[in-house]
Amino acid sequence: MPIPGRSPASAGAAAVLILISVALLIGSPAAATLVLTNESFSPAPPLVAGSGQHAVNTITIIPSGATTFARSHTLQMQTDLVNAWWNIRVIVNGIPAAQQSASGTAAFVNGYLLSYPTTSDLSFTVAINGTVPASAGTTMTVLQVTELDNGGAPVPGSSITVSAPLLSPSPANETSPTVPSTASPVAPTTPARSDGFLFAGSFFAFVAAAAVYGYARSRH
Template identity: 70%
Template sequence: MVVAILFLTSLVLLTGAPAAATQVLTNVSFSPVLPLAPGSVQYTTSSITIIPSGATTFSRYHSLQMQTGLLDAQWDIQVIVNGIPAAQQPASGATAFVNGYLLSYPTTSDLAFTVAINGTVPASAGTTVTVLQVTELDNGGAPVPGSSITVTAPLHSAPPGTPGNPSVTATPLSSPEPVSSSQEAHMPGFSAGVGIGGAVLGALAWVSVQQQRHT
């Protein structure tokens, strides 16, 4: 009887608290290029690779919540398995969700997804805009600690002296194979130089891509 109770308890723990996957941002592109212009239409694409830490690439009982600060946003989310396009999901508005079963594959599979957003830059957004935030939610709808990825971009109103070469906080794992996209911008291990004219009339642009990991 004791053995059976222990077995059932272990089974509940394993199925009720699946391990969270690790998301690694591999590429970001902007069109038009940075800095963003308030009130203008902006198109951005982010590529994210998923590193599994459980029995599958992603828990089918979890989900991904995606948010953007762009207005009237139109989303195109493309799942890529072993380099081949798989599930595709459109969405509209400030928030989009992806069910875990669309991301759940055997760990022998290479899983990634791209997030394309087309929206309007807010006219009064301050100096930066949160272009994309991706957070894994557990089966109760609560954020999984340390699972968020945030992509921010500067506006033309960014103050002079803002760093032109952004720093990227990468996941302390071996680098995954990047997912290609139409335009390359800033990604882990990659920085773009910023030309400096004789008289700087505009603000220096910067992109800060931060992966927040909490315990």
């Protein structure tokens, strides 16, 4: 029975708008809020290029919709560690509820593993083992978590990043400039006369003196 004062056409239009609104709410679940509640590194930062690294991060999910997490959404996890190995555990009300492993630079968790009534306390722990790559930067992304929607696109404002500083490489050993050696000047040496030469010179001087003396006496 039509509502008094409202035409059937307007009533139908209102019903269509209500259906569209409900469809939008169902098709676009509210994004959850991700909060980093604990982190640990072994060994402790700064990270050293080429060395092994173990990191454990706990993230709490604060629901923003009808459930703790949209079943049709996905969590994407990424790391800059090389040859990474993942161990992910979902914890509900303090009790382990799900566990999965992965390898590589990325891992994914389906939304149905995170979807619980909003009265539940939900968190998940991400343990990563890998190798710190050689890098010229000063920091490295150990973990980045992003919520993806139904189409695989990042949900705005849902990403959190865990970074750690890198140890600055030591400067290459530089060769000290060679200082030229300063040799002390060598005093020129006077050629030494042989004793034979000195004796011969004295002998001829004596003979010459004797000849002059004899000539002088013969004149008298």
